[in-house]
Amino acid sequence: MKIREISPIVLTSKEGGSATWASTMILVRVVTSDGTTGYGEAVPTLRVSQVFRAVEQVAKSLVGKDVERLERNYHDWYLQDFYLSRSFESATAISAVDIALWDLVGKELGAPLHLLLGGKFRDSVPVYANGWYRDCITPEQFAERAKELVRKGYKGLKFDPFGRYFDWIDEKGLREAEERVKAVREAVGDEVEIMIEHHGRFNANSSVEIARRLGKYNPLFMEEPVHHEDVEGYRKYRRSTNVRIALGERLISLKEALFYLREGLMDVIQPDVTNVGGVTVARKVCALAEAFGVEVAFHNAFGSVQNAVSVQLASVIPNLLLLESFYDWFPSWKRDLIFNETVVEDGHAKVTGRAGIGVSINEKLLEELEADPKTLEVKEEPVWVVQGTWK
Template identity: 70%
Template sequence: MAKISEIEPLVLAHTEKGSATWASVMIVVKVVTSNGMVGYGEAVPTLRVINVYNTIKQVSKGYIGKEAEEPEENYQEWYKQDFYLARSFESATATSAIDQALWDIVGKELGAPIYKLLGGKVRDKIPVYANGWYQDAITPEDFAEKAKEVVKRGYKALKFDPFGPYYNWIDEKGLKEAEERVKAVREAVGNDVDILIEHHGRFNADSAILIAKRLEKYNPMFMEEPVHHEDIEGLRKYRQHTSLNIALGERLISLKETAVYVSEGLVNILQPDLCNIGGITIGRKVISLAEAFDVEIAFHNAFGSIQNAYSLQMSAITPNLYLLENFYDWFPQWKRDIVFDETKIENGHVKVPDKPGIGVSINEKLIESLKVEPKELEVQEEPVWVVKGTWKKYLT
């Protein structure tokens, strides 16, 4: 048995940015045990870099001195202590990152990748879909041209947000612009590629329903976060008036919260994020919850290469996997180098990495060299979650 002796939050940044503001930094958690084992996890930055950094320090107080090989017991104990864990994004992501690092340590101790600890893989290669590919795309032609490149690389599915600056309400002009972009992509990729429509949880139900009716002829595989995250009534209304698949889950931070959407039939493709949902400990339960209700899984995987490595481990054990989200081909190089570029995408798939624990080796030297003091991210008119440049036209 090894005790958790140290937990260090690390904020990493580089001049080469990601495709969205909030993906321009990575928050990594390093856990060290009394017998010198080291594990890594990743937390979600968004606009809360300082808060998350500080919360990791607070949550650490509940983990230091505990057995590293008991992530389940530690999670349960921390859940009790934190009191607001299921209400605090910061706590949820801090706890998730620490939990991941513990599973990494257990795997390293036993000499097995996480997928082996959880019953073994059900596939050797993880099919992925592309996101982040449409930087600076504004016109339908821009989208079509970039979509063709994605398909050429071997992807069988791609996701994008065609709604520009529209927020809450969408008018005829907005519907027309979105339709033209989606039509252009459908024509560019043909009928054998899945088109996934991202709404970024920003419409009221009536507008989202109008969008669904307008876009359904292009046969999108799913409509992601069509209404605001907390608008469950709106989602019910959307469900009643549309017949397209709903994808959501990136902002869910507990098992029981997830159960509400799954058991009510409000989601077809569940997108848990292993960096907020409660790490591997809760992630594995969410997979089973979804499986019981015939809901597919497509882990949300929009931040860094450590998140990506855990998402690959968990996708390997998920019988009900649709596809794993992937930004890897559009990552800045430094993010790829953190895992020695070991999770390359070939023909729309990633081979399941099988080193002990997280599955990949971590470039500790690079992590040290990218370390910065946590600081606030600038708030700009272009929302923090967009793929950069897609709002340009509307800003000038």
């Protein structure tokens, strides 16, 4: 099959989710010479219009080429874009197209993605909850919401207890964070995993102090405790703490992942299939991590197509730790977009056997939600935090 058309589609609705980014989604539709349609997803954040244009530019390179030549198609864009290794917009655009091409190959062969990647290693994917603590400020609010998760069957949850602190944190902030973490740990007990989200926003000294205060609550990992690009900070954090480190959602290439792995800066890697290079690169990152003895917990925060692909990938790799899941905290239209085909039950995501990425797209809803790409408003509360917690 030949690639006939590559189109970015912005979706939005008045119904938001647990974070600012949740109200927007960027799908990429690839149509073949015989009319078959495949879908991928790109990252919105504050770059909706830029990513939209980046997808259009990728289309100029790949339209007319063979759908099935997945490795070659990625490499052809690598050849064309001199700045791919430094451009998030370019990386997420080619990632979305790559996902759609895998979707098409699966449909052509009548096989789900997990079968194309070697078959299921597990029949269901263990997930941890994120997005659940919207508007939680007090320890009591965090604790009550955490109890609800356990009642729903979740065995793991992640949250950011740091309020509006950025770069540094003082004694007041440390005390507030500890009170929240302590309340959650006491609410869920020792059998439920907790993970501490730092959003990559602290300097090394502050993150080390955080680890010393919160390590006693036995977090499964500390996520992005230091700014992503602060390699020296991560080295200091590694030398100064004994907590497990998770990072990787901002990685945009295989070779960047190799650098952090070789430096020994993580225990858990968190590649995002929508910006690391799609399925083609994500599966290589997982294999590389396996060789380094590092577990995988895919970053999975944006939309239902990303979630579907991440579930498929998570089902096949031997070194999976857990999969992040916002699924139950998506706005309902994101679940409706895929006919709610990847439900979470008892802390596990359903692995579907549908050909391609494992879900079908509600074309009627897609038409209803399509919108022009626009720049987003910038507010005091950053888009990367769960809403109502920047206090």
